Amino acid sequence: MSLSQQRRFPRRKTSVRASRDFVIDVLTEWRLTPLIEDIRLCVSELATNALVHGAPPGREFAVRLSATDDLVRLEVRDSGEGQPVLREPDEESCSGRGLHLAAQLAAEFGVEHHVVGKTVRVAFKRPPAI
Template sequence: MYLSEQRHFPRRRTSVGASRDFVTGVLVVWGLHPLVEDIRLCVSELATNALLHGVPPGREFCVGLQRGTELVRLTVRDSGPGRPTVQSPDADACSGRGLHLVSGVADDFGVDHHIVGKTVWAAFKSPAAPLTP
């Protein structure tokens, strides 16, 4: 058994904050308070990357959370052609750290490429809590 929630967001700056609010609300309902800060950080980075590099004008991106007995998986899917990679920016660079942060905070992460677009995901070990919404 698993739980799943997703929401679509428009290509707007305010969607990053809205995606943080969305995952926070879902995690609180699921009783996963220990994961809130890490997943909020990761969705901020992934949603920002989707807006800057992945979502073509006039389209949306989708944020999802799936919970199994052992893992919580955060997904951000967009329809753009970008190919995300972990960067190694210079110390004075203003960008390029998002996926590096995600890889450091999450227990696992990756990118699934689709015919149109891709899904960037991060997985987190789930604390013991019942699977009830």
């Protein structure tokens, strides 16, 4: 069984909350509620990065959720030139922890570079059916 849903969001601050709501709605529809908290946190971080660093003014970013029998994958794609860097922030830093946190929560983390933009993805092991 393979499922997939995608939604595009404008480059606005309200889109981060809208992307969280989208993820919650889809995971609830798919009956994957045990993953909601981790994936909601990850989409918040990845959508914020797309908004701040990735999506140029006037452009959008896309959030895609897909599920197979084994994995649930979250992807955030933008058309910006900035490249995400997974780094270990120091204790004094006020930012820079989002990608590190997403990579720690997920079973898989990766970045796919495109001719225009990139996709940051995280994947989670699918919980057993309830």
